[in-house]
Amino acid sequence: xxxxxxxxxAQLYPLLIFMILAAIVAVETxxxxxxxxxxxxxGLGLSVAFLILKAPDLAITQLVVEILCLILLIxxxxxxxxxxxxxxxxxxxxxxxxxxxxxxxxxxxxxxxGLPPFGKPYLNVSQTxxxxxxxxxxxxxxxxxxxxxxRGYDTFGEATVLFTAVIGVIVVLRKIGRxxx
Numbered sequence: 001x002x003x004x005x006x007x008x009x010a011q012l013y014p015l016l017i018f019m020i021l022a023a024i025v026a027v028e029t030x031x032x033x034x035x036x037x038x039x040x041x042x043g044l045g046l047s048v049a050f051l052i053l054k055a056p057d058l059a060i061t062q063l064v065v066e067i068l069c070l071i072l073l074i075x076x077x078x079x080x081x082x083x084x085x086x087x088x089x090x091x092x093x094x095x096x097x098x099x100x101x102x103x104x105x106x107x108x109x110x111x112x113x114g115l116p117p118f119g120k121p122y123l124n125v126s127q128t129x130x131x132x133x134x135x136x137x138x139x140x141x142x143x144x145x146x147x148x149x150x151r152g153y154d155t156f157g158e159a160t161v162l163f164t165a166v167i168g169v170i171v172v173l174r175k176i177g178r179x180x181x
Contacts, residue, residue, distance in 0.1 A: 008052055022042035025038040026039045032077050033074065033078070034093075043062065043070070044066060052114070061161050068168070129142060129146050133150075
């Protein structure tokens with residue numbers, strides 16, 4: 001394994017199993033709201049996987065898009081599925097929610113534990129940017145050089161994902177029809 005260490009692989013396998021189980025629950029459950037929450041759990045698991053694989057920019061983008069989609073799907077579902085919300089509390093839902101929270105906190109603990117101490121750089125790429133940024137890009141502002149030159153495609157991809165999520169929110173939340181004057 002060149003890019004993924006053995007420790008990262010050991011952290012990824014339980015997370016992948018969790019995401020697969022969440023996807024199976026999403027497909028097999030009869031309640032639409034529970035299915036949407038299970039899809040959200042799988043997406044949040046993917047965000048944690050990106051953190052383990054040292055891709056925090058992808059993790060943040062995944063988290064933003066996942067939360068926006070989850071909010072939109074829950075909003076669309078609650079209008080259709082109100083009787084299931086008024087049935088009262090049953091213990092299976094309570095136990096499954098508690099298990100989900102505990103599993104999420106367990107993985108969150110290991111994700112946060114794996115972060116380097118504050119002030120200690122995790123990667124040494126920044127030194128290359130500082131040393132060679134001016135002569136390779138010609139830009140006096142090194143922050144702009146990193147965002148637009150060294151990581152231009154990545155920045156463009158993230159902007160596209162966020163723009164698409166915003167457009168999706170606007171389309172779903174708009175009022176149907178227009179007021180004629």
